[in-house]
Amino acid sequence: xxxxxxxxxxxxxxxxxxxxxxxxxxxxxxxxxxxxxxxxxxxxxxxxxxxxxxxxxxxxxxxxxxxxxxxxxxxxxxxxxxxxxxxxxxxxxxxxxxxxxxxxxxxxxxxxxxxxxxxxxxxxxxxxxxxxxxxxxxxxxxxxxxxxxxxxxxxxxxxxxxxxxxxxxxxxxxxxxxxxxxxxxxxxxxxxxxxxxxxxxxxxxxxxxxxxxxxxxxxxxxxxxxxxxxxxxxxxxxxxxxxxxxxxxxxxxxxxxxxxxxxxxxxxxxxxxxxxxxxxxxxxxxxxxxxxxxxxxxxxxxxxxxxxxxxxxxxxxxxxxxxxxxxxxxxxxxxxxxxxxxxxxxxxxxxxxxxxxxxxxxxxxxxxxxxxxxxxxxxxxxxxxxxxxxxxxxxxxxxxxxxxxxxxxxxxxxxxxxxxxxxxxxxxxxxxxxxxxxxxxxxxxxxxxxxxxxxxxxxxxxxxxxxxxxxxxxxxxxxxxxxxxxxxxxxxxxxxxxxxxxxxxxxxxxxxxxxxxxxxxxxxxxxxxxxxxxxxxxxxxxxxxxxxxxxxxxxxxxxxxxxxxxxxxxxxxxxxxxxxxxxxxxxxxxxxxxxxxxxxxxxxxxxxxxxxxxxxxxxxxxxxxxxxxxxxxxxxxxxxxxxxxxxxxxxxxxxxxxxxxxxxxxxxxxxxxxxxxxxxxxxxxxxxxxxxxxxxxxxxxxxxxxxxxxxxxxxxxxxxxxxxxxxxxxxxxxxxxxxxxxxxxxxxxxxxxxxxxxxxxxxxxxxxxxxxxxxxxxxxxxxxxxxxxxxxxxxxxxxxxxx
RNA sequence: GCGGGUGUGGCGGAAUUGGCAGACGCGCUAGACUUAGGAUCUAGUGGUAGUACCGUGGGGGUUCAAGUCCCUUCACCCGCACCA
Numbered sequence: 001x002x003x004x005x006x007x008x009x010x011x012x013x014x015x016x017x018x019x020x021x022x023x024x025x026x027x028x029x030x031x032x033x034x035x036x037x038x039x040x041x042x043x044x045x046x047x048x049x050x051x052x053x054x055x056x057x058x059x060x061x062x063x064x065x066x067x068x069x070x071x072x073x074x075x076x077x078x079x080x081x082x083x084x085x086x087x088x089x090x091x092x093x094x095x096x097x098x099x100x101x102x103x104x105x106x107x108x109x110x111x112x113x114x115x116x117x118x119x120x121x122x123x124x125x126x127x128x129x130x131x132x133x134x135x136x137x138x139x140x141x142x143x144x145x146x147x148x149x150x151x152x153x154x155x156x157x158x159x160x161x162x163x164x165x166x167x168x169x170x171x172x173x174x175x176x177x178x179x180x181x182x183x184x185x186x187x188x189x190x191x192x193x194x195x196x197x198x199x200x201x202x203x204x205x206x207x208x209x210x211x212x213x214x215x216x217x218x219x220x221x222x223x224x225x226x227x228x229x230x231x232x233x234x235x236x237x238x239x240x241x242x243x244x245x246x247x248x249x250x251x252x253x254x255x256x257x258x259x260x261x262x263x264x265x266x267x268x269x270x271x272x273x274x275x276x277x278x279x280x281x282x283x284x285x286x287x288x289x290x291x292x293x294x295x296x297x298x299x300x301x302x303x304x305x306x307x308x309x310x311x312x313x314x315x316x317x318x319x320x321x322x323x324x325x326x327x328x329x330x331x332x333x334x335x336x337x338x339x340x341x342x343x344x345x346x347x348x349x350x351x352x353x354x355x356x357x358x359x360x361x362x363x364x365x366x367x368x369x370x371x372x373x374x375x376x377x378x379x380x381x382x383x384x385x386x387x388x389x390x391x392x393x394x395x396x397x398x399x400x401x402x403x404x405x406x407x408x409x410x411x412x413x414x415x416x417x418x419x420x421x422x423x424x425x426x427x428x429x430x431x432x433x434x435x436x437x438x439x440x441x442x443x444x445x446x447x448x449x450x451x452x453x454x455x456x457x458x459x460x461x462x463x464x465x466x467x468x469x470x471x472x473x474x475x476x477x478x479x480x481x482x483x484x485x486x487x488x489x490x491x492x493x494x495x496x497x498x499x500x501x502x503x504x505x506x507x508x509x510x511x512x513x514x515x516x517x518x519x520x521x522x523x524x525x526x527x528x529x530x531x532x533x534x535x536x537x538x539x540x541x542x543x544x545x546x547x548x549x550x551x552x553x554x555x556x557x558x559x560x561x562x563x564x565x566x567x568x569x570x571x572x573x574x575x576x577x578x579x580x581x582x583x584x585x586x587x588x589x590x591x592x593x594x595x596x597x598x599x600x601x602x603x604x605x606x607x608x609x610x611x612x613x614x615x616x617x618x619x620x621x622x623x624x625x626x627x628x629x630x631x632x633x634x635x636x637x638x639x640x641x642x643x644x645x646x647x648x649x650x651x652x653x654x655x656x657x658x659x660x661x662x663x664x665x666x667x668x669x670x671x672x673x674x675x676x677x678x679x680x681x682x683x684x685x686x687x688x689x690x691x692x693x694x695x696x697x698x699x700x701x702x703x704x705x706x707x708x709x710x711x712x713x714x715x716x717x718x719x720x721x722x723x724x725x726x727x728x729x730x731x732x733x734x735x736x737x738x739x740x741x742x743x744x745x746x747x748x749x750x751x752x753x754x755x756x757x758x759x760x761x762x763x764x765x766x767x768x769x770x771x772x773x774x775x776x777x778x779x780x781x782x783x784x785x786x787x788x789x790x791x792x793x794x795x796x797x798x799x800x801x802x803x
Numbered sequence: 804g805c806g807g808g809u810g811u812g813g814c815g816g817a818a819u820u821g822g823c824a825g826a827c828g829c830g831c832u833a834g835a836c837u838u839a840g841g842a843u844c845u846a847g848u849g850g851u852a853g854u855a856c857c858g859u860g861g862g863g864g865u866u867c868a869a870g871u872c873c874c875u876u877c878a879c880c881c882g883c884a885c886c887a
Contacts, residue, residue, distance in 0.1 A: 214807060214882090221806060224886065246887060259887090302885085328885045338887050346804080347885055416886050536881080610828070612815055616808095617880090621815065623829050626841090631828085633843090674817070677827035684827090746823035751868045753823045791867050797822040801867050 006600030039534035043104035068730035078125035087428035127500030134451035158186035163462035193420035224416025231409035245334030250395035254362035287327035427460035429494030437481035602708035609672035660733035
């Protein structure tokens with residue numbers, strides 16, 4: 001028997017798969033389809049990380065199994081190639097980002113192909129390809145035409161190092177997600193996406209899909225829906241009311257002051273009446289200078305000051321109350337003004353303590369001298385006139401009805417979700433296909449002028465004044481208005497990286513279409529994506545953005561489904577051997593190329609699937625890799641004990657059927673580790689048995705094939721089975737054969753296992769009792785004891801309680 | 804602070820409805836074969852003081868029976884963070 005030469009054999013089969021187009025999805029729309037998708041990678045300069053193959057292999061297993069089950073499978077791959085790291089690298093090394101991207105993709109693709117992943121490479125896409133981003137631009141124009149893309153003066157998160165604006169989602173702990181620099185506020189004129197219009201649908205339609213629960217919860221938390229009321233407070237001497245948002249209208253009688261945000265417009269409007277206006281402006285500037293991080297840090301200590309000259313009237317008890325300015329009230333949420341109920345809101349309580357404001361108890365049940373009582377489950381209303389004695393929920397309804405009937409307020413739903421800042425002042429992104437005409441305003445390019453190509457520039461370095469590098473290209477910027485033909489200027493900001501990834505899964509269905517982003521037939525056939533796997537870090541960014549675009553395209557009649565992804569799962573990270581995150585600086589990075597070279601792709605694939613719970617982070621283990629290689633060596637040596645007999649032998653039949661069942665089920669439910677352990681166990685039985693039939697060997701190879709496609713293909717060929725293994729049928733199990741007639745059950749004495757007995761699975765109480773009591777050990781245990789009770793659970797346990 | 808999650812051998816991890824805790828793999832120990840072994844094979848491997856007892860973060864409870872259910876408590880991880 002020749003040795004298991006993984007290098008030679010893996011290349012051989014990869015070449016054959018490629019030449020025969022083995023994994024190309026068919027355009028035969030009459031077959032039952034299956035669309036499996038993994039998040040396409042950003043082709044970074046570092047090359048593939050051992051974390052990448054984990055999800056790719058997991059869905060490769062599903063894709064390969066589905067093909068064997070007769071489905072027409074689409075399992076595509078592409079490149080999310082716009083983005084900052086490439087641009088930064090290009091600037092540093094004076095190479096055009098396009099060249100850098102090409103090089104990186106070449107490397108990534110070679111690495112992925114060496115893993116034997118069954119991607120349909122004929123459908124490869126690249127977000128930086130003009131034929132692709134033509135449609136990204138086209139979608140942008142549709143959004144613009146429907147008023148969902150708009151330009152706005154907006155204080156954005158600005159990274160002084162990247163010289164670029166960031167979306168809220170890209171700011172982590174007040175620092176830039178990419179480079180870690182502290183983010184500052186900067187007011188800029190930005191393109192925005194009205195994702196907030198879809199807030200309700202983005203929450204509600206989670207009911208239509210099968211996502212792992214934590215993804216749904218995170219999305220809901222991020223959108224942050226809250227139900228409450230807007231209530232009008234009269235300001236002394238003004239006709240305009242001061243409107244607040246509250247989720248606790250029931251505590252209205254406990255309001256002892258109001259707080260408005262330092263940016264609240266009333267301050268500007270009524271500055272004549274405000275005696276300490278200068279002081280307030282100084283406070284506003286002080287707050288504005290604080291970074292997000294400082295704001296968070298300082299949350300322990302409330303700051304602010306009273307607005308002299310303005311006071312408000314509580315609409316339910318006509319009490320006059322002071323108005324304060326404080327930056328704990330945000331202009332960007334609700335109305336930028338709150339009614340303060342220090343007795344029942346922690347922040348108001350802290351503020352009231354600091355400024356020695358009265359604290360009134362309106363919900364009995366807590367101790368408001370020590371802390372605000374915020375519980376809404378227990379407690380009843382006091383000091384609240386007609387609400388007294390009611391439970392909180394009842395009081396909410398009563399006060400709402402009252403306020404609405406008196407036109408003092410109205411019900412209101414608020415969301416934490418903000419509109420999506422869509423502009424980037426960077427070169428390496430999709431140009432925004434709009435021009436600004438002095439006469440006609442912002443005008444979209446006609447479709448015939450798409451794609452609007454990213455021009456070659458002399459220098460693509462970001463500018464210090466915060467403008468895109470494209471702004472320097474006057475010959476490109478100056479153009480004519482598509483509407484009136486007059487002089488106009490192009491938008492010079494580019495789109496964020498999230499743009500290209502918000503719809504890429506649509507393009508895979510019909511990659512070469514130049515009439516539409518994909519044909520309606522292709523979309524109708526392939527959508528929705530049956531199984532989408534990706535990282536948890538994309539739950540609030542990519543997943544939300546792409547669902548938003550998809551919903552928009554659904555309303556435009558472009559796509560046939562409300563939701564893009566039917567099922568979403570998520571994988572855990574692979575950590576370094578020392579349990580820390582893999583990074584160059586920690587020196588614990590494992591390069592997949594080295595593993596493929598030394599042990600083979602099949603070993604790497606098995607290892608990454610066997611390493612642990614797919615959803616959890618796990619440390620890398622070189623010894624674990626070796627163990628998986630040993631397993632494949634033993635699989636290879638099965639040749640030595642294979643005989644020519646057909647069918648399953650009596651000794652192994654039950655185990656084979658059980659293993660088919662376990663592996664089939666586990667592959668469907670993210671339990672790749674136990675599927676592999678089941679195959680290892682079967683292999684152990686095979687070797688213990690000393691001989692296996694052709695059919696036992698065949699079944700084993702078929703089960704292993706999705707995980708270890710190369711070695712199984714080779715052994716299939718060596719055994720002279722007809723065809724290729726990837727064309728075979730997935731094995732089926734006979735349920736009746738998985739059930740043993742005689743089983744071993746534990747026998748307990750007073751709840752402790754003292755012996756085991758072999759017993760017919762369907763044995764009745766009397767029969768079981770006879771078998772159990774003839775067991776020597778048990779006889780010893782029950783000797784001289786009184787049997788109090790006997791419990792027999794067929795197939796499980798026999799318990800004798802003695803005294 | 805809020806939301807979500809996790810605690811099981813030396814390590815990664817298994818354990819349908821409560822029903823033999825530790826599958827499978829690593830590591831370790833002994834032996835075999837070897838000039839040699841980081842190869843392969845065989846046997847063993849939760850702890851302890853060897854027929855027993857103790858063991859699933861800690862404490863309490865329900866039950867004939869608890870890793871699994873209930874109460875309580877601790878530790879760690881992830882996400883959000885003044886969202887009224």
